Amino acid sequence: MAKDGHLKDKVALVTGSTSGIGLGMARAMAGAGAHLVLNGFGDAVAIEKLRADLAAEFGVEVRYSAADMTREDEIAAMIGDVEKEFGAVDVLVNNAGVQHVAPIDEFPIDKWNLIIALNLSAAFHAIRLALPAMRRKGWGRIISTASAHALVASPFKVAYVAAKHGIAGVTKTVALETAEHGITVNAICPGYVWTPLVEKQIPATAVARGMTEEQVKKDVILAAQPTKEFVKVEEVAALALFLTTEAARSITGSLQSIDGGWTAA
Known part of the structure; x- marks a missing residue:
């Protein structure tokens, strides 16, 4: 059952949440009482077990969407289904992502297109589609998993760095547009x-x-x-959870570094 009920009766949609950081964030939200919508790729049997286990452990409703986050139509269908069942996405966590490493003059075009679509455009579409219901309720939390690479660059990661810098820009822009609507918009920038x-x-x-x-x-x-x-998944999840609390209501448009000092230099 939930240990902390500040998200009781709210709904958290976490993309890329069938493993890793996204799953850690989903667990944190469920631990605060939120109903969950999981999203991501993986073995169907394993995902169903994960869904059922989370529902049983935390006593919340848990749904799964197989929406391909590179497809605008599937993102729209997913948001529509959540709103039809629950009324709104209260907490949107844009976490789905992919990486490819190569020099720019050898960077495959299909990998560039995939990384921009999944790491950047997916967040744009999810935010624009979820915002109207958040505005109607006068409350919402939008959190995007960026990276230290939203703040600094590394060689051979042109698409990833571009996408994560883009997430920083989206975060700041949407925070300004929603500042008077009870909605906060932030990005978390983990190191490794x-x-x-x-x-x-x-x-x-x-x-x-x-x-x-x-x-x-x-x-x-x-x-x-x-x-x-290494930064622990639980540390990133705890930061994401804090950003959903009333204590964090004045934190918006921020890029929250959690990188072991990487970007301090």
């Missing part, structure tokens, strides 16, 4: 987060570079992160 996806990459990287796994962690992945420690 310890997720199953990152964990799986380490052994292969160690072999490829002739390094130990510990060296890969400290000297490759965490080279730009002064703490030399």
Whole structure:
């Protein structure tokens, strides 16, 4: 059951929430009493088990949408279904994303288009579609998972950096447009987060570079992160949850760094 009820009877839609950061955020919202709409790709049986387990653990309604976040029509259908059942999306978390690494002159056009569509345009569409119901209720929380790369750049990540800088601009713009409507709009900018996806990459990287796994962690992945420690999913989720509280009602248009000091330099 919920430990903290400040989101009781509200609905949180978290995109890209079948694993990793998105799942951590969804769990945090459910723990505060919110009904959930999960979204993301994965094995249908595993996703149904996840949905049922979350509903049982937290005592909330949990739905799943398989909407492809690169498709405007599917995003619209998902938002429409949520509003039909629950009345509004109260908390919108734009978390779906993908990455590809290559020099700009070798960057595949299809990867550019995919990353911009999923990491940036999907948030634009979800926000514009969810906002009218939030305005009618006079309350809403919009949180986008950006990245340290919304604030600084790294080589070979042109599409990702462009998309995350774009999320920063969307966040600030929509915050200004909604400032008098009881709606806050913020972005969270994590550094490298310890997720199953990152964990799986380490052994292969160690072999490829002739390094130990510990060296890969400290000297490759965490080279730009002064703490030399991964950010935990639970830490990102806790920050997202705080942004939904009454105590955070004056925080809007912000880019919240949680990056072990990466962007301090």
